[in-house]
Each structure stands twice: as structure tokens, then as C-alpha cells.
Amino acid sequence: MDTISILLVDDEPRIADMLSFGLKENGYDVTVAYDGKIGYRMYENRAFDLLVLDINLPGMNGYELCKLIRMTNEQVPIIMLTALSTLDDKIEGYDAGADDYIIKPFEFRELLMKIKVLLRRSLDPAQPTGHMLKAGELIMNLDTREVKRDGKDINLTAKESQLLEYLLRNKNRVVSRADIAVNVWNIDFDTNTNIIDVYINYVRNKVDKPFSEKMIHTHVGLGYVLKDN
Structure with a gap:
């Protein structure tokens, strides 16, 4: 298997060089940029x-860089590093297209764990391709990430799309907030955050609100279920 290549964009040379060294010690091929615009040029010139993107970057911040990359590539895993820890900060990162979010300071092994999980998901040849997930008139194309209900397009952010995919894969089964945290956010459930409820509402507003028949239901104290009406 070819060496896994990682682009690391962080404007703090000491942190970037330390992370690069650790990743290389673990067998990864790492390219480092200290500026958002330079990082994007590196991304354009190589697959x-x-x-791994820091948020507070000169030239182009991490949110902007992530959005720009997502315009042409919805598949490459993106982890954001930041000292910003509020719920709004996390939501902005996920809405920009990030797959995961690590708050500074952090332990290097946490980054390693998240990299392994995301790579396992993105590089797994057993991942289904070329087919749909369906519940009633709600359809998700797993290749293009297009979502339709009753023939109408539904535009989702990257994290909303991942959440809906998980609900579709578990349709008619109640999934807990802890299940969603592990399988969509790759984190242990944190009782101090309501980010899962926030995103459930985002998805509901797009999948259910325009339609008379509701598909996503809350089971108080248990979790959520997407019903195949």
C-alpha cells in the first residue's frame, strides 16, 4: 500500500513542525504549509x-480554505485544529465541510486516533459505492451525495449529509445521541454540548419542514429515529 499523504496547514511553525515530525514517525507522508493560500496551492498541485487545517491562518482562514476545497472535493477527510471551542465555532467548522474538530491544546494521540478513523472510512474498499439509501420518497446517492425527497433537491452541508446517512442506514431504529456522537462525530458523547440536537434540527428543517409527513422523530430519553413512512 502507498504511503498515506497528509497536508498540514498551521501558521504556528513550532506546532506544525512538531505535528509533522510525529506524523512522519507514524509512517505518514506529510506536507506542511504555514499560510492558507499557500496551503490551497499545495492542495491543487497534489492529491x-x-x-489537517488550523482555523486562524494568514492569507485565507481555515473555514475559507475548507469551503474552497469542498467545492471540488467532497470526499477527502478534513480535520480542523483550533483554540476556538464554543458551539458556534464547531458548527461553523462542520458547516464549512470539516469531518472532525480538535480543540487546542490536545494530545497527539487524539489526532492520530481521529486520522486513523477517518482514513479507515474513506479508504475502505468495502464501503458501498454506486447505490442509494432510501426511505419512502427520501433518496440519498452515496456517490454524488445528492439528496432528494419527492423528487425535490435537498441541499445539505457535509456534516448534515453524514448525519442523514447514519439515520438512513439505521432507518426505523432508534439511535441514541451517544450512537450518533461516535458514528458521525467520532467522539465520545459529551453531555455538556447540544451540538447533536442542533444538527438534528438542521436536518429536520430541510428534510421534514417543507413536507406534511414527518420522517425524523424524537423518542424522549432514548434518541432519534428516521421512519420509512
């Missing part, structure tokens, strides 16, 4: 298996 990477995973991206």
Missing part, C-alpha cells in the same frame, strides 16, 4: 489522502 492528498487527508487534510
Whole structure:
């Protein structure tokens, strides 16, 4: 198997060089940029298996860089590093297209764990391709990430799309907030955050609100279920 290539964009040379050294020690091929615009040029000139982006970057911040990359590539895993820890900050990162979010300071092994999980998901040849997930008139194309209900297009952010995919894969089964945290956010459930409820509402507003028949239901104390009406 070819060496996994990672693009690391962080404007703090000490942190970037330390992370690069650790990743290389673990067998990864790492390219480092200290500026958002330079990082994007590097991304354009080479295919990477995973991206690690800081948010506070000169030239182009991490949110802007992530959005720009997502315009042409919805598949490459993106992890954002930041000292910003509020719920709004996390939502902005996920809405920009990030797959995961690590708050500074952090332990290096946490980054390693998240990289392994995302790579396993993105590089797994057993992942289904070329087919649909369906519940009633709600259809998701797993290749293009297009979502339709009753023939109408539904535009989702990257994280909303991942959440809906998980609900579709578990349709007619109640999934807990802890299940969603592990399978969509790759994190242990944190009782101090309501980010899962926020995103459930985002998806509901797009999938259910325009239609008379509701598909996503809350089971108080248990979790959520997408019903195949």
C-alpha cells in the first residue's frame, strides 16, 4: 500500500513542525504549509489522502480554505485544529465541510486516533459505492451525495449529509445521541454540548419542514429515529 499523504496547514511553525515530525514517525507522508493560500496551492498541485487545517491562518482562514476545497472535493477527510471551542465555532467548522474538530491544546494521540478513523472510512474498499439509501420518497446517492425527497433537491452541508446517512442506514431504529456522537462525530458523547440536537434540527428543517409527513422523530430519553413512512 502507498504511503498515506497528509497536508498540514498551521501558521504556528513550532506546532506544525512538531505535528509533522510525529506524523512522519507514524509512517505518514506529510506536507506542511504555514499560510492558507499557500496551503490551497499545495492542495491543487497534489492529491492528498487527508487534510489537517488550523482555523486562524494568514492569507485565507481555515473555514475559507475548507469551503474552497469542498467545492471540488467532497470526499477527502478534513480535520480542523483550533483554540476556538464554543458551539458556534464547531458548527461553523462542520458547516464549512470539516469531518472532525480538535480543540487546542490536545494530545497527539487524539489526532492520530481521529486520522486513523477517518482514513479507515474513506479508504475502505468495502464501503458501498454506486447505490442509494432510501426511505419512502427520501433518496440519498452515496456517490454524488445528492439528496432528494419527492423528487425535490435537498441541499445539505457535509456534516448534515453524514448525519442523514447514519439515520438512513439505521432507518426505523432508534439511535441514541451517544450512537450518533461516535458514528458521525467520532467522539465520545459529551453531555455538556447540544451540538447533536442542533444538527438534528438542521436536518429536520430541510428534510421534514417543507413536507406534511414527518420522517425524523424524537423518542424522549432514548434518541432519534428516521421512519420509512
